[in-house]
Amino acid sequence: MVDDDGVLTSMLSTRSRTLSSQASSQTSCVTIFSDGVQLFDHKRPGYQSVMSSMWEQLDKDQLSLIVSRPCATNPLWLTMLLEELRMFGDFRTLDSKIEKVSDSVDSLLTDIVNRIIAEDDTGLVKKSLCLLACAIESIQLHDLSNMLGDISNKEPVAPLYWSQTRRVLSPYIKEIGVQSNISFYHMEIRRIVSQLLITNHGREWYKLLALYYTKWCPDERSRSLFAPTYCLNANLKVELLEFYDKDPAAELIHDRLRSQHFKNLRCQSQATVTSQLFPVVICQFCSTKTCRKKFRIQNKDCCVVCKSSLTFKNVVANLCNFHAFGHNDKYGKCLYCNMIVPKENSNVKNMMGNVGKLCMNCSFGHVHKKCAMVSIK
Numbered sequence: 101m102v103d104d105d106g107v108l109t110s111m112l113s114t115r116s117r118t119l120s121s122q123a124s125s126q127t128s129c130v131t132i133f134s135d136g137v138q139l140f141d142h143k144r145p146g147y148q149s150v151m152s153s154m155w156e157q158l159d160k161d162q163l164s165l166i167v168s169r170p171c172a173t174n175p176l177w178l179t180m181l182l183e184e185l186r187m188f189g190d191f192r193t194l195d196s197k198i199e200k201v202s203d204s205v206d207s208l209l210t211d212i213v214n215r216i217i218a219e220d221d222t223g224l225v226k227k228s229l230c231l232l233a234c235a236i237e238s239i240q241l242h243d244l245s246n247m248l249g250d251i252s253n254k255e256p257v258a259p260l261y262w263s264q265t266r267r268v269l270s271p272y273i274k275e276i277g278v279q280s281n282i283s284f285y286h287m288e289i290r291r292i293v294s295q296l297l298i299t300n301h302g303r304e305w306y307k308l309l310a311l312y313y314t315k316w317c318p319d320e321r322s323r324s325l326f327a328p329t330y331c332l333n334a335n336l337k338v339e340l341l342e343f344y345d346k347d348p349a350a351e352l353i354h355d356r357l358r359s360q361h362f363k364n365l366r367c368q369s370q371a372t373v374t375s376q377l378f379p380v381v382i383c384q385f386c387s388t389k390t391c392r393k394k395f396r397i398q399n400k401d402c403c404v405v406c407k408s409s410l411t412f413k414n415v416v417a418n419l420c421n422f423h424a425f426g427h428n429d430k431y432g433k434c435l436y437c438n439m440i441v442p443k444e445n446s447n448v449k450n451m452m453g454n455v456g457k458l459c460m461n462c463s464f465g466h467v468h469k470k471c472a473m474v475s476i477k
Protein backbone atom coordinates (compact mmCIF):
# COMPACT_ATOMS: atom_id res chain seq x y z
CA MET A 101 0.00 0.00 0.00
CA VAL A 102 2.92 2.26 -0.04
CA ASP A 103 5.35 3.76 -2.33
CA ASP A 104 7.85 6.45 -2.51
CA ASP A 105 6.18 9.10 -4.45
CA GLY A 106 2.58 9.04 -4.11
CA VAL A 107 1.24 6.28 -6.27
CA LEU A 108 -0.90 3.98 -4.27
CA THR A 109 -3.17 1.17 -3.74
CA SER A 110 -6.84 1.65 -3.97
CA MET A 111 -9.66 -0.46 -2.74
CA LEU A 112 -13.19 -0.40 -3.98
CA SER A 113 -15.16 -1.91 -1.23
CA THR A 114 -18.17 -3.34 -2.99
CA ARG A 115 -19.40 -5.13 0.09
CA SER A 116 -20.24 -2.03 2.00
CA ARG A 117 -21.08 -0.13 -1.15
CA THR A 118 -18.79 2.62 -0.04
CA LEU A 119 -16.12 3.92 -2.21
CA SER A 120 -12.89 3.85 -0.48
CA SER A 121 -9.39 4.34 -1.53
CA GLN A 122 -6.28 4.59 0.44
CA ALA A 123 -3.09 6.20 -0.50
CA SER A 124 0.15 6.82 1.15
CA SER A 125 3.44 8.32 0.35
CA GLN A 126 6.48 9.37 2.30
CA THR A 127 4.70 12.43 3.51
CA SER A 128 1.02 11.71 3.55
CA CYS A 129 -1.72 9.15 3.84
CA VAL A 130 -5.09 9.72 2.26
CA THR A 131 -8.15 7.67 2.90
CA ILE A 132 -11.32 8.43 1.02
CA PHE A 133 -14.66 7.25 2.35
CA SER A 134 -17.97 8.00 0.75
CA ASP A 135 -18.63 10.39 3.57
CA GLY A 136 -15.31 12.05 3.88
CA VAL A 137 -11.63 12.11 3.37
CA GLN A 138 -8.99 11.55 5.90
CA LEU A 139 -5.65 12.96 5.12
CA PHE A 140 -2.75 12.59 7.40
CA ASP A 141 0.31 14.58 6.64
CA HIS A 142 3.32 13.27 8.55
CA LYS A 143 5.19 16.51 8.03
CA ARG A 144 2.37 18.89 8.78
CA PRO A 145 -0.22 17.40 11.13
CA GLY A 146 -2.24 20.63 11.01
CA TYR A 147 -3.02 20.05 7.37
CA GLN A 148 -5.48 17.30 8.12
CA SER A 149 -8.28 19.58 9.26
CA VAL A 150 -8.01 21.86 6.24
CA MET A 151 -8.49 18.94 3.94
CA SER A 152 -11.35 17.37 5.79
CA SER A 153 -13.20 20.64 6.09
CA MET A 154 -12.97 21.20 2.36
CA TRP A 155 -14.23 17.70 1.79
CA GLU A 156 -17.17 18.25 4.13
CA GLN A 157 -18.28 21.24 2.14
CA LEU A 158 -18.69 19.21 -1.01
CA ASP A 159 -22.04 17.60 -1.71
CA LYS A 160 -22.56 13.98 -2.65
CA ASP A 161 -22.55 14.59 -6.40
CA GLN A 162 -19.39 16.60 -6.20
CA LEU A 163 -17.78 13.87 -4.12
CA SER A 164 -18.62 11.15 -6.62
CA LEU A 165 -17.49 13.43 -9.40
CA ILE A 166 -14.08 13.64 -7.77
CA VAL A 167 -13.89 10.00 -6.75
CA SER A 168 -14.80 8.91 -10.28
CA ARG A 169 -11.82 10.70 -11.74
CA PRO A 170 -8.98 8.33 -12.66
CA CYS A 171 -6.52 10.33 -10.58
CA ALA A 172 -8.61 10.25 -7.40
CA THR A 173 -6.46 7.54 -5.90
CA ASN A 174 -3.33 9.62 -6.29
CA PRO A 175 -2.79 11.46 -3.01
CA LEU A 176 -0.83 14.26 -4.63
CA TRP A 177 -3.54 14.92 -7.19
CA LEU A 178 -6.25 14.77 -4.55
CA THR A 179 -4.38 17.02 -2.14
CA MET A 180 -3.69 19.58 -4.84
CA LEU A 181 -7.26 19.40 -6.15
CA LEU A 182 -8.76 20.02 -2.72
CA GLU A 183 -6.34 22.89 -2.23
CA GLU A 184 -7.40 24.35 -5.57
CA LEU A 185 -11.08 24.03 -4.65
CA ARG A 186 -10.43 25.68 -1.31
CA MET A 187 -8.69 28.57 -3.01
CA PHE A 188 -11.46 28.78 -5.61
CA GLY A 189 -14.06 29.56 -2.99
CA ASP A 190 -17.02 30.13 -5.33
CA PHE A 191 -19.44 27.35 -4.43
CA ARG A 192 -22.03 28.16 -7.11
CA THR A 193 -19.64 27.24 -9.89
CA LEU A 194 -17.74 24.55 -8.01
CA ASP A 195 -19.22 21.74 -10.13
CA SER A 196 -17.88 23.11 -13.35
CA LYS A 197 -14.58 23.86 -11.66
CA ILE A 198 -14.29 20.20 -10.61
CA GLU A 199 -15.18 19.08 -14.12
CA LYS A 200 -12.58 21.34 -15.65
CA VAL A 201 -9.75 20.27 -13.37
CA SER A 202 -6.99 18.51 -15.26
CA ASP A 203 -6.96 14.76 -15.15
CA SER A 204 -3.27 14.27 -14.79
CA VAL A 205 -0.94 15.25 -11.98
CA ASP A 206 1.32 17.06 -14.45
CA SER A 207 -1.32 19.27 -15.95
CA LEU A 208 -2.98 19.98 -12.60
CA LEU A 209 0.38 21.07 -11.17
CA THR A 210 1.09 23.11 -14.29
CA ASP A 211 -2.25 24.91 -13.87
CA ILE A 212 -1.45 25.59 -10.22
CA VAL A 213 2.03 26.96 -10.87
CA ASN A 214 0.72 29.20 -13.65
CA ARG A 215 -2.13 30.39 -11.45
CA ILE A 216 -0.06 31.33 -8.40
CA ILE A 217 2.44 33.18 -10.56
CA ALA A 218 -0.30 35.05 -12.45
CA GLU A 219 -2.01 36.09 -9.22
CA ASP A 220 1.18 37.47 -7.68
CA ASP A 221 2.11 41.00 -8.66
CA THR A 222 5.37 41.12 -6.68
CA GLY A 223 7.21 38.49 -8.73
CA LEU A 224 8.31 36.91 -5.46
CA VAL A 225 6.31 33.70 -5.92
CA LYS A 226 8.06 32.94 -9.19
CA LYS A 227 11.44 33.87 -7.73
CA SER A 228 10.89 31.57 -4.72
CA LEU A 229 9.77 28.68 -6.93
CA CYS A 230 12.83 29.04 -9.16
CA LEU A 231 15.27 29.32 -6.26
CA LEU A 232 13.76 26.24 -4.61
CA ALA A 233 13.86 24.30 -7.88
CA CYS A 234 17.58 25.06 -8.29
CA ALA A 235 18.47 24.59 -4.63
CA ILE A 236 20.53 21.67 -3.40
CA GLU A 237 17.75 19.92 -1.44
CA SER A 238 16.43 22.91 0.50
CA ILE A 239 16.87 26.54 1.54
CA GLN A 240 16.67 27.76 5.12
CA LEU A 241 13.73 30.01 5.82
CA HIS A 242 15.73 33.11 6.72
CA ASP A 243 18.05 32.57 3.77
CA LEU A 244 15.10 32.49 1.37
CA SER A 245 13.61 35.69 2.77
CA ASN A 246 17.02 37.34 2.44
CA MET A 247 17.40 36.14 -1.13
CA LEU A 248 14.02 37.53 -2.11
CA GLY A 249 15.32 40.95 -1.09
CA ASP A 250 18.27 42.84 -2.48
CA ILE A 251 21.32 40.59 -2.21
CA SER A 252 23.97 43.12 -3.26
CA ASN A 253 22.82 45.57 -0.59
CA LYS A 254 22.01 42.87 1.98
CA GLU A 255 18.42 44.00 2.38
CA PRO A 256 15.89 41.26 3.17
CA VAL A 257 12.50 41.36 1.49
CA ALA A 258 9.84 43.51 3.22
CA PRO A 259 8.09 41.43 5.94
CA LEU A 260 4.65 42.05 4.44
CA TYR A 261 5.66 40.73 1.01
CA TRP A 262 7.45 37.82 2.62
CA SER A 263 4.46 36.65 4.66
CA GLN A 264 2.21 37.07 1.64
CA THR A 265 4.56 34.98 -0.51
CA ARG A 266 4.87 32.36 2.20
CA ARG A 267 1.10 32.10 2.49
CA VAL A 268 0.67 31.58 -1.26
CA LEU A 269 3.41 28.95 -1.34
CA SER A 270 2.43 27.14 1.86
CA PRO A 271 0.39 24.30 0.26
CA TYR A 272 3.28 23.47 -2.08
CA ILE A 273 6.25 23.61 0.25
CA LYS A 274 7.30 21.96 3.49
CA GLU A 275 9.48 23.17 6.31
CA ILE A 276 11.70 20.67 8.06
CA GLY A 277 13.87 20.84 11.16
CA VAL A 278 14.78 23.54 13.64
CA GLN A 279 16.38 25.56 10.86
CA SER A 280 13.12 25.43 8.90
CA ASN A 281 14.63 24.01 5.74
CA ILE A 282 12.21 24.77 2.95
CA SER A 283 11.72 22.47 -0.01
CA PHE A 284 8.85 21.44 -2.21
CA TYR A 285 6.02 19.48 -0.62
CA HIS A 286 6.51 16.83 -3.29
CA MET A 287 9.25 16.02 -5.83
CA GLU A 288 6.68 16.18 -8.62
CA ILE A 289 6.09 19.86 -7.89
CA ARG A 290 9.80 20.49 -8.15
CA ARG A 291 9.92 18.66 -11.47
CA ILE A 292 7.02 20.65 -12.93
CA VAL A 293 8.45 23.97 -11.71
CA SER A 294 11.81 23.14 -13.29
CA GLN A 295 10.13 22.19 -16.54
CA LEU A 296 8.03 25.34 -16.67
CA LEU A 297 10.32 28.01 -15.28
CA ILE A 298 13.95 27.02 -15.42
CA THR A 299 15.68 28.01 -18.65
CA ASN A 300 19.34 28.27 -19.64
CA HIS A 301 20.23 25.58 -17.07
CA GLY A 302 19.13 27.89 -14.26
CA ARG A 303 22.15 30.17 -14.66
CA GLU A 304 20.40 33.32 -13.39
CA TRP A 305 19.12 31.53 -10.27
CA TYR A 306 22.42 29.82 -9.54
CA LYS A 307 24.00 33.24 -9.82
CA LEU A 308 21.68 34.60 -7.13
CA LEU A 309 22.30 31.57 -4.92
CA ALA A 310 26.07 31.88 -5.43
CA LEU A 311 26.06 35.59 -4.64
CA TYR A 312 24.02 35.01 -1.52
CA TYR A 313 26.18 32.20 -0.14
CA THR A 314 29.47 33.95 -0.97
CA LYS A 315 28.54 37.47 0.09
CA TRP A 316 25.80 37.43 2.65
CA CYS A 317 24.74 34.16 4.33
CA PRO A 318 25.67 34.58 8.01
CA ASP A 319 26.05 30.86 8.65
CA GLU A 320 29.54 29.49 8.04
CA ARG A 321 28.41 25.91 7.64
CA SER A 322 25.81 26.82 5.01
CA ARG A 323 28.40 28.84 3.11
CA SER A 324 30.81 25.91 3.09
CA LEU A 325 28.08 23.52 1.95
CA PHE A 326 26.58 25.63 -0.82
CA ALA A 327 28.89 28.40 -2.06
CA PRO A 328 31.22 26.23 -4.22
CA THR A 329 28.51 24.25 -6.00
CA TYR A 330 26.37 27.29 -6.74
CA CYS A 331 29.43 29.20 -8.00
CA LEU A 332 30.31 26.33 -10.33
CA ASN A 333 26.70 25.93 -11.55
CA ALA A 334 26.61 29.65 -12.30
CA ASN A 335 30.07 29.48 -13.84
CA LEU A 336 31.36 32.11 -11.41
CA LYS A 337 34.98 30.98 -11.19
CA VAL A 338 36.45 34.24 -9.93
CA GLU A 339 33.94 34.24 -7.07
CA LEU A 340 34.75 30.62 -6.23
CA LEU A 341 38.48 31.35 -6.11
CA GLU A 342 37.83 34.38 -3.91
CA PHE A 343 35.67 32.26 -1.60
CA TYR A 344 38.51 29.76 -1.19
CA ASP A 345 41.00 32.60 -0.69
CA LYS A 346 39.14 34.68 1.83
CA ASP A 347 36.20 32.93 3.48
CA PRO A 348 37.03 30.96 6.68
CA ALA A 349 34.04 28.75 5.76
CA ALA A 350 36.18 27.24 2.99
CA GLU A 351 38.35 25.60 5.68
CA LEU A 352 35.37 23.40 6.61
CA ILE A 353 35.52 21.75 3.20
CA HIS A 354 37.15 18.35 3.00
CA ASP A 355 40.32 17.91 0.90
CA ARG A 356 38.69 15.64 -1.61
CA LEU A 357 35.94 18.12 -2.29
CA ARG A 358 38.45 20.98 -2.47
CA SER A 359 40.30 19.11 -5.16
CA GLN A 360 37.07 18.45 -7.05
CA HIS A 361 36.15 22.15 -7.00
CA PHE A 362 39.63 23.24 -8.10
CA LYS A 363 39.55 20.77 -10.96
CA ASN A 364 37.11 23.18 -12.57
CA LEU A 365 39.47 26.10 -12.05
CA ARG A 366 42.49 24.37 -13.52
CA CYS A 367 43.99 25.04 -16.95
CA GLN A 368 42.52 22.35 -19.19
CA SER A 369 45.58 21.94 -21.44
CA GLN A 370 47.87 18.94 -21.29
CA ALA A 371 51.14 19.49 -19.50
CA THR A 372 54.18 19.32 -21.74
CA VAL A 373 55.35 15.72 -21.63
CA THR A 374 58.21 15.83 -24.09
CA SER A 375 61.87 15.73 -23.13
CA GLN A 376 61.75 19.21 -21.66
CA LEU A 377 59.27 18.88 -18.86
CA PHE A 378 58.31 22.12 -17.17
CA PRO A 379 57.65 21.53 -13.50
CA VAL A 380 56.00 24.15 -11.33
CA VAL A 381 58.73 26.02 -9.49
CA ILE A 382 58.48 27.70 -6.09
CA CYS A 383 61.29 30.00 -4.96
CA GLN A 384 62.97 29.58 -1.58
CA PHE A 385 61.17 32.59 -0.12
CA CYS A 386 57.65 31.56 -1.22
CA SER A 387 58.27 27.93 -0.21
CA THR A 388 58.12 28.72 3.48
CA LYS A 389 55.28 31.22 3.28
CA THR A 390 52.07 30.14 5.01
CA CYS A 391 49.25 29.62 2.54
CA ARG A 392 46.32 28.58 4.72
CA LYS A 393 46.52 30.43 8.00
CA LYS A 394 44.14 28.17 9.88
CA PHE A 395 46.29 25.10 9.32
CA ARG A 396 49.62 26.93 9.02
CA ILE A 397 50.54 25.03 5.90
CA GLN A 398 53.56 26.24 3.98
CA ASN A 399 53.50 26.54 0.21
CA LYS A 400 56.09 23.77 -0.21
CA ASP A 401 53.89 21.35 1.78
CA CYS A 402 50.65 21.87 -0.07
CA CYS A 403 49.23 20.99 -3.43
CA VAL A 404 49.87 23.79 -5.95
CA VAL A 405 46.31 23.44 -7.28
CA CYS A 406 43.96 22.91 -4.33
CA LYS A 407 46.28 23.78 -1.41
CA SER A 408 45.54 20.54 0.47
CA SER A 409 48.36 19.23 2.66
CA LEU A 410 50.63 16.88 0.75
CA THR A 411 50.94 13.29 1.90
CA PHE A 412 53.59 10.84 0.77
CA LYS A 413 51.36 10.19 -2.25
CA ASN A 414 52.15 13.19 -4.41
CA VAL A 415 53.51 13.82 -7.89
CA VAL A 416 55.41 16.63 -9.60
CA ALA A 417 53.13 19.32 -10.99
CA ASN A 418 53.87 20.23 -14.60
CA LEU A 419 52.87 23.14 -16.81
CA CYS A 420 51.50 23.32 -20.33
CA ASN A 421 53.44 25.06 -23.09
CA PHE A 422 51.54 28.27 -22.62
CA HIS A 423 51.95 28.48 -18.86
CA ALA A 424 55.59 27.42 -19.10
CA PHE A 425 56.37 30.71 -20.83
CA GLY A 426 59.60 32.03 -19.30
CA HIS A 427 60.70 28.55 -18.20
CA ASN A 428 63.57 26.69 -19.88
CA ASP A 429 66.18 24.04 -19.11
CA LYS A 430 68.20 26.39 -16.90
CA TYR A 431 65.57 28.58 -15.31
CA GLY A 432 62.09 28.37 -13.93
CA LYS A 433 59.71 31.08 -12.72
CA CYS A 434 58.26 30.98 -9.19
CA LEU A 435 54.55 30.16 -9.31
CA TYR A 436 53.76 32.71 -6.61
CA CYS A 437 56.13 35.66 -7.19
CA ASN A 438 57.46 35.11 -10.74
CA MET A 439 61.05 35.28 -9.52
CA ILE A 440 63.60 33.49 -11.70
CA VAL A 441 64.81 30.27 -10.05
CA PRO A 442 67.89 28.44 -11.41
CA LYS A 443 67.43 24.80 -12.44
CA GLU A 444 69.74 21.85 -12.90
CA ASN A 445 68.74 18.87 -15.05
CA SER A 446 65.18 20.18 -15.26
CA ASN A 447 64.99 20.18 -11.46
CA VAL A 448 65.21 23.15 -9.12
CA LYS A 449 68.82 23.76 -8.16
CA ASN A 450 69.65 22.70 -4.64
CA MET A 451 68.75 25.33 -1.99
CA MET A 452 67.17 27.62 -4.60
CA GLY A 453 63.57 26.56 -4.07
CA ASN A 454 61.22 23.64 -4.57
CA VAL A 455 59.39 21.83 -7.29
CA GLY A 456 55.59 22.21 -6.99
CA LYS A 457 53.61 19.06 -6.18
CA LEU A 458 50.08 17.81 -6.76
CA CYS A 459 48.15 16.14 -3.94
CA MET A 460 46.74 12.64 -4.27
CA ASN A 461 43.30 13.89 -5.33
CA CYS A 462 44.58 16.40 -7.88
CA SER A 463 46.81 13.78 -9.49
CA PHE A 464 44.35 10.91 -9.53
CA GLY A 465 43.98 9.10 -12.86
CA HIS A 466 45.09 11.06 -15.89
CA VAL A 467 44.66 14.43 -14.23
CA HIS A 468 48.36 14.61 -13.36
CA LYS A 469 49.09 14.96 -17.05
CA LYS A 470 47.11 18.18 -17.10
CA CYS A 471 48.67 21.58 -16.57
CA ALA A 472 48.80 22.49 -12.87
CA MET A 473 48.05 26.18 -13.31
CA VAL A 474 44.85 27.53 -11.77
CA SER A 475 43.48 29.60 -14.58
CA ILE A 476 40.01 31.06 -14.66
CA LYS A 477 40.08 32.75 -18.05
Ligand SMILES: [Zn+2]
Nearest residue numbers: 124128129140
Ligand atom coordinates in the same frame (compact mmCIF):
# COMPACT_ATOMS: atom_id res chain seq x y z
ZN1 LIG B 1 0.97 7.15 7.43
Ligand SMILES: [Zn+2]
Nearest residue numbers: 403406459462
Ligand atom coordinates in the same frame (compact mmCIF):
# COMPACT_ATOMS: atom_id res chain seq x y z
ZN1 LIG C 1 45.27 19.16 -4.80
Ligand SMILES: [Zn+2]
Nearest residue numbers: 367420423471
Ligand atom coordinates in the same frame (compact mmCIF):
# COMPACT_ATOMS: atom_id res chain seq x y z
ZN1 LIG D 1 48.26 25.64 -18.62
Ligand SMILES: [Zn+2]
Nearest residue numbers: 383386434437
Ligand atom coordinates in the same frame (compact mmCIF):
# COMPACT_ATOMS: atom_id res chain seq x y z
ZN1 LIG E 1 58.35 33.13 -5.08
